[in-house]
Amino acid sequence: MTLLINLAGLLLMMGIVWWFWLSNSTGKSQAVSDQDTTIVVADGVYKPATLHARAGETLTLHFDRRDPSPCAEQVVFHGLDVSEFLETGSITTVTLNNPPAGEYRFTCQMQMYQGRLIVSPATAPRMKEET
């Protein structure tokens, strides 16, 4: 019994490390076209939480905030000096002007909502939308 519980504990810890830190998100990711990317802000997550774009493009992102809790009220793009207050129940457009290639986190103020924007070099092939 002791062994079993210890083993379960260790497996649980390994599981936590693997799931939250090591494994790649298998959640829905979306390629940002220049027209239509809507990110739903609800229930503690951005949907989609991973965005792909190419450098040299102006990205227009539409945040649809459905969570009235203050957690969701702002989206901050770390490293891009862009942030925007989101109105509950409506779509707020955030424009990113030519973000350089790289990976940027976008989060709420408290970082409970988390998303990633992956900007690949302009020469890289455009990512196909995956689900």
Added chain:
Amino acid sequence: MQTQRFAIQGASCQGCVRKIHQSLGALPGVDDVQVDLDTQLVTVTGNADSAAVQAALSRAGYASDTPPQEAPSSPASRDHEQQLAITGATCAACVRTIENALRHTPGVTRAQMNFADRTARVSGTADTQSLIDAVERAGYGASPVDDNDEDGAREQQEQQHYRQLLRHMWLGLGLGVPLMAWGLLGGDMMVRPGQTSQWAWLGIGLMTLAVLATAGRHFFVGAWKAFRNHNANMDTLIALGTGAAWVYSMAVVLIPTALPEAARHVYFEASAMIIGLINLGQALEVRARGKTSAAVKRLLDLGAKTARVVRDGPNQEKREEDIPVEQVQTDDILRVRPGEKIAVDGIVEEGESRLDESMLTGEPMPVRKAIGDTVSAGTLNEGGTLLYRATAVGKDTALSRIVALVKKAQGSKPPIGRLADHVSAVFVPAIMLIAVVAALAWFNLGPEPRITHMLISATTVLIIACPCALGLATPMSVMVGVGKAAEHGILIREGDALQTSSKLDTIVLDKTGTITEGKPALTEILCAEGQQEDTLLQLAASLESGSEHPLARAIVGAAEQREISPDRADNFQALNGKGVSATLNGKHYRLGNRRWLESEGITVSLNSDSLTERGATPLFLAEDNTLLGILGVADRIKEDSREAIARLKDQGLTVVMMTGDIQASADAIAKQVGVDQVMAEVLPEDKAKKVKSLQEEGRIVAMVGDGINDAPALAQADVGFAIGTGTDVAIESAAITLMGGSLHGVADAMAISAATVRNIKQNLFGAFIYNSLGVPVAAGALYPLTGSLLSPVIAGAAMSLSSVTVVSNANRLRLFNPQRGKS
């Protein structure tokens, strides 16, 4: 062909997707239907009628309360979007008629009406009036929805959310408090197999489940969605903590014999109490947060709601009407009466008045406005009536730009907050690991009942950890600090400037326009015996009226101010580096420097030292060969420069004055205002180099300049302050822009920065200390001393209060008065 998007609810499986496809596919004009279960959105392509789609969704049982949204599916979505309130629409057919009327208006790319709240959203370049006309022609009424309505709706939503949180709190505490009281008053919290109490506990367990499923639902839903996204957040911790306590207690109730006797304790009260307390904490936070954005709200409230526009009537007569400010267009002529606000930015075309611009510049004195002067939206007309031509409307007004800038800055983060960012990013999984380690440690090393201790320690660790306090520490203070600064006419562009400003040790002030007014003016007239000041001024103005030299303008300006009209002079001659001469009433007059007049054989009997000592340039006036007097012209020092510089010195700064003037004049000014160091005879292009040389001495340097001429020096400095007089400033040119012209703004900005950074430090310290003490205590670090573990309920109370404390501490900044040092 268009794309429309509709929010749905309750669709959870492929069966639902099929049903929605069938319902919508049958509608005329629908080419394609896509259902996204994750985002609960239906995207409809084609020319389908939105009301019909909504009705179909409603029939199928998936309609959401959320209004349908236009899919931002074309570049046109970046066009201007307007919202109209529609009256007279009574049925779905009306919706179609109105939408068609709007769509056929030139310039409209998309129009969609929301029947539920009787509003229409219209995208495109069409102006509001033509949209209103189109709706009216269709037989309905329309009016623009102003921000106030939106604010009202937002407030209502916030209120609704607040009330919901309170309801959830009562649910949680309603069950949790009696249960806890029962336990504290000696009631049996143990499950005795086979006794009636076992059934009673089962009932209580199910009631707790009901509380978790209602009041705690959002935590579990949030946790699950985050988990699927490989994220973990605060919801995860709460859901795991309360869930673990419930599952364990339920296991005790259902299979008590599987556990040692001492471990047959139930913790339903902990689950219910925690849910109640955390909802209470969130409700308090919603309230406290409302105040943090009060500054922006106050700025938004400054805007006028209506404007009185003057237009040509049918018979070319002038007609005035009040219209919503959203309908004002550039080049409209507007009238503002005493006591009214200026509606949009503009230029005065007629009239004279005094405007209170304090809301934008922080300067308390009203500013005189006459023909040709600029006026800014949101400022208050105190005196006469003005007619002005609109030059910037809507988002282009200075007020709107300020609001946008403040909002943006409120979201930025100074470097001090970055550590918390890094910690926040890994915080929740790390706490989960600590909880497992604590549980295993108690299981392997702890005393009996080990299983109970395992559960309590893990649950308490999960519940006490507060990522919110950590995450909120910096942004809340920045939000309040930047807002506070804006109230004082100080626009802080980025969080970095806030932090650097609090560390400055040297401040370089550009002389012209910063310490001084930037406009030479007549300061003094010394008369020879028997001469009158006004006579001398009239003669000097007559001589100078043909000259464009700044000194000449100063003299002519002074004459105008004293209502002295110059006479016509003949034979005007301007001698470079010497002065001017002309003939007036048959006499020859000269106005110029001492050396020139002396070289012309004129005896200079008056002493001009008193003028030069005060930094003024003396101009000698002679009639034929007789000296009449000396006029002192100087770039006047701003009234409050000396006091503001004293404040800066009190804040521990070395104050340096930089100027292109010769050393003697610079020293004279420096002495008057009390700066520590003077850099004279600096060429404009060398200003940045001088700042750099100070930095190379290891100093942290701020540069204060007018934002245009000093741009390279402002950029070179660790913090650049652009100082503007009035609102016509390049607000994008420096890290900090002072809307007013007073140097007190610099001292205020630094005081606010220091207070904000102090507040951030308090918050961060509190949040780090709370978590780094709370988590070990929750894990049982005090057990050897106290002999007991921390109750998960106390952990819940501490956690819910921690983020409220952070927000409340940030709110304290609202009471900060940066002008305490100003007399």
